[in-house]
Amino acid sequence: MSNYLPEDVIVEILLQLPAKSVLKFRCVCKTWWSMISSRHFVTRYLARSNQHRPSYLLFRHYDHKERFTLHPSDDAFPCSNPAIYPLPLLKGDELQEKRSFFEYPSNFTELHCPNKHKYTFPSYFNIVGSINGLICLANNYTIDGAYYLWNPSINRSVLLPYPNIRQKSHGQYTFSLGFGYHAPTIDYKLVKFVYFDDVIPPVVEICTFHTGVWRFVIGPDPQYIVGNTSVFVNGALHWLARTPDKGKLYKKLAIAALDGLLAIHGGQLEYSGDRGWVVKEYSVWVMKEYGVVESWTKLYTIDIGERFRRVNLSIWIIMQKAWNHGMQQIVQKA
Template sequence: METLPQLPEDIIVNILSRLPVKYLIQLKCVSKPWLSLISDPQFAKLHLAQSKKNSISQRVLLISEPLESAACEASDDDLDDASKLIFELKYPAAMKKTPDSVELVNAWLDLGGSCDGLICVVFNDERIFLWNPTIREALELTKLGPFDPKGTFSYGLGYNCSTDDYKVVRVARPSPAVASNETEVEVLELKTNFWRRIQGLKSGIEIEGEGIFLHGALHWLASRQTGPKKFYVIVAFHMVEEKFYVVVPIPDNIKESRHDLLVLGISGDCLCLFDGCGYGTVLEAWLLKEYGVKSSWTRLFSVQRETLQGLEYWGNALCYTKTGKVVIDYDGRKLVWYDPKEKTSKTFTPRNEWVWFQPAVYIESLVSPHCCLLTSRHNDKDI
């Protein structure tokens, strides 16, 4: 029997780089060369570049028990079929109290953003992990030094293209009871796994929530105190220069009384702003079409919250999809896909044994949290 001709390696690599991660994990079993190829960090970068062109890889991780993942860019048919919309994952052993335990290392969990398929998970503002839920790998980072336990903390995870490394940023602000009001900023580079303190934010600027990585910088919604008035702006932290800067003020149309209802997000290559999150009566979305240009803020839609099916208590917009839908977290109990053009919504209630789930928007990737550490150790051996 005549054997089939062997495809050139570059064609095989090109084909494999376009496949979903779940199939690539299975294909590792085909042969040792394929196992080596798919496990190669350089192939992970190639696959990541392909994934970023295709927003289908964007998902919402529902951190609860069981751990589940839902497709952001789900079609209308998929929204009616739970088997296509969502699948179950498992927590990595590194984040459990013991390898065989069902409990995580701490019940108090916070999120520090996501980048390239990695999610920054913070337990009790002490233990920090980088976690890729798709390949079920996690790495615990060096512990942070002590800080005011009643202070407020914001985290961000981003990529430094100049050093091919990931960075975690923590911004810590002491509580009013502490005499000093100095904001402390610390940065960890994954290759060194070492925290170092850098220059903090200017006085009067307070950031909120987790950092959004875009255009080589981490972005936060921030309040800026100028005399008796407080203004809201978007600030960014440049991953290479390690400096904070103001990107743009929020739209003038957003009333001051609604500033505490704002959530910063991302849509494609643009920043977006959701107004009316929490307990707001009106939900709006704004898109910054041109980075750094205030006049480019464009309102995408405005809808009365009472018209959205499934809303019971609190709601938070998670992302604005390429198909024009908004994925909304309703009180940590339901996910809603709202189509503002058609004025329709579909609700999904996950299997949740906890009181609520913690959502994290991420993309599926092969990027390992150990990748930069491995690269660093390999380079050390070469010297």
């Protein structure tokens, strides 16, 4: 075909195809391999995929086994502002049997998550973040953790090297993770904040995928990362943070409350807050204009019905666009 069509026409055709097909076409010849693997092609492919991809909700839940399911989100949440969206609750035996609070919609796609290393005790994935359809998973229930980069659209994953700081060599510590992307180099990064007995500032190390090496970097001025929830917006990672002495919010991008988690909604920074240890609902806020505190707007409220002890919302719902039919350079090395 390359004898009859100019290369730019071939590129335009390839840009329209699903990721699985494009990756297969790398094997046509050396020229196609170089062209499809080039930074220019990958950048264009990602840009087009981000413009045309649909929105989905990624659920991580347990039904006798750990499951990841993908649900179309066009009708999942109403667009009115503010709004109340009820999630059907399971009761009694159903709740215990399915190990879930909610009855999930029937229209879904089940994903095949990466195979874990075998351990002598159960281990489960936490979702660190999702960028360009690539999902970063952390197996935090192991002694030293195992971190995976996973592209569900082509069902491939990469196990990252273990970090420099591990419990085996450094003892007990707490930590927070962030998953980011450096657009100029088309490279993905995993950031780890490590705290030893709440010593401030934390030790920070970053793993860059292309090098596969963890390196230490200088941490920020004294601040304490709350929980393990971070999101990537406008080319930067964001955490909820407080200073350890006074318990105040670290005001780089201020919000109205401390407890809650961050997510992304329509490319905007999203915050979901609860109302204490025993909660009835979660309120979701969106920063309409990035960096403008006054632009925080209440989008909707998730009513969980009966009063439960405080639940981390990220355990059962991740409100991010987590599916992408675009090609990811990161899974080509799997």
